[in-house]
Amino acid sequence: MTRYASVLDLIGNTPVVDVSALSPQPGVAIFAKLEGRNPAGSVKDRVALSMVDAAERDGRLIPGEANQTLLEPSSGNTGIALALVCRLRGYHLKVVLPTNVSPERRQLLVAFGAEIIDSPGNEGSNGAVRLAQSLSVDHPEWIFLYQYANPANPLVHYLTTGPEILADVPEITHFVAGLGTSGTLMGVGRYLKEHRPGTQIWAVEPPSGETVDGLRNLDDGYVPPIFSDNDGERLLDRRVIVRPRESIEWTRRLTDVGLFCGLSSGAVVAGAVKCAATIDEGDSATIVAMIADDGWKYLSTGAWSDDLDVVVERAKATIYF
Ligand SMILES: Cc1ncc(COP(=O)(O)O)c(C=O)c1O
Structure with a gap:
């Protein structure tokens, strides 16, 4: 359908694209779910x-x-x-x-x-x-409304994002997403565990004490109530650490497959690549990586144009997220 009554009807049903060209293992496919296609630009x-x-x-x-x-x-x-x-x-x-x-x-x-x-x-x-x-x-x-404690946050991912992912990528073996409020991981994670048991749920976090815009490290002292309410420790199979510098490097690498994404998406794809590297040679796996938003709001970071060290320092002084 291409005719809608309201812009709000454009929310969700985002596309998934094959970005396996970024995978370090021939048997491991990586798909990107493009949440930047939502009308205000993000998940x-x-x-x-x-x-x-x-x-x-x-x-x-x-x-x-x-x-x-x-x-x-x-x-x-x-x-x-x-x-x-x-x-x-x-x-x-x-x-x-x-x-x-x-x-x-x-x-x-x-x-x-x-x-x-x-x-x-x-x-x-x-x-x-x-x-x-x-x-x-x-x-x-x-x-x-306080998204960190609001059950409507993980619920919408359980009701929409999770089912969309499973419908588009029924062979999914791993779901990788950034951890901010944890709403995405809790909602999609619970849906996938219920409907495709065995799917691994991987959270991407910055190192403790450092920031990747939009993401938080659970060891930094604040555990979102929705994480505890959904038994997050049990739901997550792995927490993978991605440094700010790697997230910027992978934000750049994403343009190789034609994607212009925000910095947390660079972090998530770096996490997906680390995940792919854990699969034994000869085995196959299918990873879905959550691309939370597009690059437009991050242009002033210079992430695509400036020296990496300069971008890393600049990102410390300004909140891009
Ligand atoms: C760009 C971006 N990446 C990742 C996240 C993390 O998502 P969640 O809050 O569902 O954990 C958010 C939201 O906080 C975000 O806006």
Whole structure:
């Protein structure tokens, strides 16, 4: 179908493309699921719509009623996706944003009509979360969806992303995705374990104390409630560490197969390649790697044009995610 009633109907049903040319093993196929095709540009469109729909169902949001405000601490894709959904549903969105986020992100939020509340740049995304939490206590009338603890986040991946992957790649043996809130891994992981037992679920994390935009290391002290609620330790088969430099290198390598993706996708593909390297020669496997977004929001990193060391240093000072 190519005719839709609303932009929100364009969310999901993203394509999968064969990128096995990047595989280090002839018997291991790698497929990329392209979430950048969602209308606000990332996997988080699914989550934003799912959380708003759930809040409408449980009566926390009332469609059509004036002066309803949502609050979100996101420098990244969830804020942008929520801004789109709120614009179309008629809600006001306040986004708490560290002052050092990339200009692309700030402008995308403004484009969709979100109001920005600044949080200190040196406190990063965690500072934005803390400020939003205290604002939500002071303003109980604002709806705080909080993707890290909202069951509608993993649920939408269980109901949509997982089934799409299995329908398109029924021979899947490994699913590799970045770990941010863990919503993707928990929802898709649970679906695949139930419907294709034996599928391995691999999480990509940055080294403890370092950042790859959008991803977190569970050992850094914050374990998202949705991870614990879904028995994440048991669901994940492996946690693979990818350094910021490798993620940028693989973001560049992805252009070899024609993909222009965000930096977390470089990390995920680096993780998928590490996964492929564990398969014994002569054995076969099929890996699906989650490509969370496209490269447009990361152009100011210089990831495709500048010296690698310069890009790595620049990425430390600015929150691209
Ligand atoms: C670009 C990007 N990569 C990876 C992730 C991680 O996904 P999740 O929050 O489902 O763990 C996110 C979201 O936080 C993201 O926006």
